[in-house]
Amino acid sequence: QVQLVESGGGLVQAGGSLRLSCAASGRIFSINVMGWYRQAPGKQRELVASITSGGSTNYANSVKGRFTISTISRDNAKNTVYLQMNSLKPEDTAVYFCRMISPRDYWGQGTQVTVSS
Numbered sequence: 001q002v003q004l005v006e007s008g009g010g011l012v013q014a015g016g017s018l019r020l021s022c023a024a025s026g027r028i029f030s031i032n033v034m035g036w037y038r039q040a041p042g043k044q045r046e047l048v049a050s051i052t053s054g055g056s057t058n059y060a061n062s063v064k065g066r067f068t069i070s071t072i073s074r075d076n077a078k079n080t081v082y083l084q085m086n087s088l089k090p091e092d093t094a095v096y097f098c099r100m101i102s103p104r105d106y107w108g109q110g111t112q113v114t115v116s117s
Helices: none
Strands: 002-007 010-013 018-026 033-039 046-052 057-059 071-075 080-085 094-101 105-107 111-116
Touching: 002 094, 002 105, 018 033, 018 094, 018 111, 033 071, 033 080, 046 071, 046 080
Parallel strands: 010 111
Antiparallel strands: 002 018, 018 080, 033 046, 033 094, 046 057, 071 080, 094 105, 094 111
């Protein structure tokens, strides 16, 4: 079993920044993928960004060019993944979920991000 604990969400004005963190604990395989997804009210959960244990990253088209100014990163020694989000817009408002595939699929409880206009 793997447990994921997210932190760093909150309320921010448009144009502001937030840094999300997700710490994994438990039986974690060295080769894994960690990522951030988000779900806005009335919408499906969608990928924001992911990163493999080897450091390869993938960003959703909806955030490319904006969140790539930001960065998804990880500290393998701490089994923690980060998402630095800059230039936030009201449409980024959602619950952000951490996910780890190791090799089973695990999800965190989510952290609310609210961007005010």
